[in-house]
């Protein structure tokens with residue numbers, strides 16, 4: 001049903017996702033037969049976006065793993081036929097690894113966002129309110145704003161055009177556009193989102209920006225939109241004061257000491273503990289829950305919070321069955337205190353969690369670390385083998401990273417060996433042999 005006041009809204013846009021691992025695996029299974037058509041179809045922006053996988057909310061929360069998505073398509077198709085899809089999944093890992101080694105870019109973004117919000121007065125404030133309500137007057141932009149709010153998803157090409165129009169035609173601060181995306185995207189992610197907005201603006205690769213063009217929009221939307229004469233197609237890239245972008249060495253990954261009584265903590269950054277290096281460990285209990293503190297300053301939309309809430313509940317019940325221990329839903333109003341009380345109640349000396357990358361959950365884990373230390377409880381953050389091996393390669397551009405990733409893709413697991421993080425070593429071994437370049 002068309003919603004009043006949302007011009008151009010596509011009735012056949014993709015509906016809300018079911019936030020469970022089973023739904024993610026079902027989505028992956030239904031995409032696999034079409035994966036060979038991905039390189040041909042992926043740029044077409046026509047709802048319900050059948051040319052792309054729409055796996056991002058599942059990958060973002062690690063309800064399914066990058067490795068699983070890659071292995072599934074390689075298992076079903078010749079390597080060359082699905083190379084484009086594999087590369088796109090690797091972009092996710094690349095952005096993560098890039099930001100992990102430059103966490104100051106996220107901190108700078110949050111500072112700048114606060115300043116830009118405070119500085120939004122007069123007509124700029126009106127233009128901003130119109131843009132996020134889908135009333136800018138540019139039909140394609142308004143349709144994408146509405147689609148984003150209603151579905152929590154936008155096609156990659158639409159994200160690029162939207163960000164470009166936001167920055168170069170509407171002349172709004174990029175930080176606020178990135179925050180608008182984070183508020184509504186079910187896959188909203190500090191690394192992919194912040195760095196993609198910076199890339200469109202010309203801040204990531206200095207001086208190289210992405211300009212949305214009316215002809216290009218018309219071609220890839222099958223003529224649904226043609227904003228001829230409405231876009232600034234000549235704008236110059238944004239500039240900013242120099243930022244320290246030298247990559248910092250990643251801290252070493254920590255292994256839990258399993259002679260110590262331990263509890264397992266889940267966060268929505270990684271919700272597949274049964275397929276991780278932790279899967280064979282013994283815990284006294286498992287806990288997880290949404291944390292309202294994470295929302296501070298981000299103003300997340302209810303469907304985004306609900307997606308995480310339900311996904312955490314799904315992971316808790318899988319973990320309870322897998323580890324055969326009681327699960328505990330943490331109070332989201334005071335997550336820190338609730339986690340502290342759970343760990344003390346279990347009488348554990350160690351709380352183990354899968355690493356949360358740069359972002360709000362990382363900050364909360366830093367705070368939890370200090371709280372638990374007062375009770376003599378250690379917080380151990382285990383980094384996945386995938387991240388351990390691939391992230392360090394994200395020091396320069398994507399293409400050297402991709403080579404690094406293909407080399408490292410079979411990781412420390414010889415073909416045939418059973419590593420719980422490597423669902424299909426045989427197939428991933430064949431990816432590792434790829435003559436990338």
Ligand SMILES: Cc1cc2nc3c(=O)[nH]c(=O)nc-3n(C[C@H](O)[C@H](O)[C@H](O)COP(=O)(O)OP(=O)(O)OC[C@H]3O[C@@H](n4cnc5c(N)ncnc54)[C@H](O)[C@@H]3O)c2cc1C
Nearest residue numbers: 052053054055056088089092156159187188189192193196
């Ligand atoms: C301005 C802007 C903001 C973005 N913000 C986010 C974000 O917050 N979260 C997010 O997950 N992605 C973000 N992206 C990347 C990309 O648009 C989405 O990952 C993709 O559209 C998700 O749809 P899909 O699952 O159908 O992708 P598919 O095309 O089917 O690709 C498969 C998977 O590969 C990964 N992938 C594909 N393209 C990219 C990319 N360019 N960068 C990183 N990973 C990619 C995703 O995990 C995706 O699920 C952003 C892109 C732009 C231009």
